[in-house]
Amino acid sequence: MLDIAEELDRWMRDGRDFAVATVVTVGGSAPRPPGAALAVDADGTVIGSVSGGCVEGAVYDLCVQALQDGEPVRERFGYSDEDAFAVGLTCGGVIEVLVTPVHAGDPLFTAGLAAAARGEAVALARVVRGPAELLGRVLLVRPDGSYEGGLDGRPALERTAAAQARALLDVGRTGSVEISEDGSHCPGGLTLFVESSVPAPRMIVFGAVDFAAALVRAGKFLGYRVTVCDARPVFATRSRFPDADEIVVDWPHRYLQHTATDERTVLCVLTHDAKFDIPLLGEALRLPVAFVGAMGSRRTHEDRDRRLREVGVSERELARLRSPIGLDLGGRTPEETALSIAAEIVAVRNGGSGVPLTGSAAPIHRDRDKTVLGVS
Incomplete structure (x- = not known):
């Protein structure tokens, strides 16, 4: 919900x-x-x-x-x-x-929905299988482990349920968790369904170019909080990027060194200028982010790889770089290019191949993180 x-x-x-x-x-x-x-x-x-x-x-x-x-x-x-x-x-x-x-x-649902609507981290854990008297019971769990609600006056079970819900919240997962009978004081055990709401993931677009404006719109459509960063104040303006959540005028590598990123963050480098690209990608490829992509021709890509090796970027780090960025859709316009980049981001995020479904035997809907933290 x-x-x-x-x-x-x-x-x-x-x-x-x-x-x-x-x-x-x-x-x-x-x-x-x-x-x-x-x-x-x-x-x-x-x-x-x-x-x-x-x-x-x-x-x-x-x-x-x-x-x-x-x-x-x-x-x-x-x-x-x-x-x-x-x-x-x-x-x-x-x-x-x-x-x-x-x-x-209802105080629990009111608080949980309000927090999620504000973009705050919160989890709602509901009993979906177990003793009849517990079906539908709710716990509201926050990132610090505190919780509200109850499971029919069973504090040990509540603490276990809250801990399981917090574990899923910590990694932004939604799914079912089985709580065993052992130690839970719940005959037959029960199943919790945990919904996690976490702040929107970040997309940082480096390079205030026409392609970036289209990519900002695509990123917002996909649910990202989008930042545009460029060292040139004449280009990094609100009038050029009205849909961006944030516009930063700074050297890209310096901004990346000091801004918050996580394992969901997407970095798109559209500057295709060595004086920006090399120090920026040297930082980006060492961060535990979800996606690092860089725009440029095949020749630009080869030159960029050579320069990155010269400044000490390892082969393993280079293997993370998506360059030239985007899937091969044959597009040329900023909007078509943004679509190809967004498609690659979605494919990487979901483990997709990027090939047409027509004639493919691959499953259309893939299971994500089936074994993480007991999520089913």
Whole structure:
């Protein structure tokens, strides 16, 4: 439900009760990942999606029923040969959804949705399998490990659940966690579904060129917080980059040395000028970031590689460099180039090959981090 936190936060502030259906498990080729949500308010207004259309009608009815009886419910949807569009996933996958009624003013959901809407780090952990009296119980967990909510007066179980939720929050993951019977004082154990909301990942675009303006728009579309950095104040202006979250006038390598990055950060070097590129890439390729790409011709790339080796960049570090940046789409305009760069970023992030799906046997939807921290 945190993927539609901004809208649900507004509903909360408007005093609107609602029921929210959240995808908690996915099998096969399902269209939406765990955490995808659809919500229905008391007037029948709908926001979000759990399946891209395949089972929305049935999920809508479950939400309406949950609003009427006030009880959470878990439902499984799979492929139906007889009436796929009405009750099944035409893609052949399987999803399970948890439908939870939420009253305006509920303190846990109010706090969690407000924090997520502000872009703060927070996790909501809900019991999706276990003893009947615990189904739907909620813990709100913050990055420092503090938590609100309860599991039917079982403090040891609460502490274990909060610790598991914080572990997923620390790495920005959403998924299910099994808590075993051993030490939990919960006969049969239980399953928590943990939704993590973390600040948007960063995209830093170096080089205030026309291609950068198009890439800023693409980065915002993909959900990045986008910074443009250039040492030339005449080019790095708000009028040229109205969609950027931040515009910095500084030498690129110096800015990179002092700004915050993490394992989700994307660095796109569009300057294709050695006096900027070499010191900048020398810094960038040693950082634990998600993506480092640089624009330029094949000849520029070869010269850049040679210069980077001369300043001590190792072969292992050079192997991380995506250059020339982007997938081969045959495009020439700034918008087409930005699309090719964005496509490569998405492919790297998700382990995609970048080849056409037509004629390919590769799975369309890939499982991410299946074994990380027990996420299923």
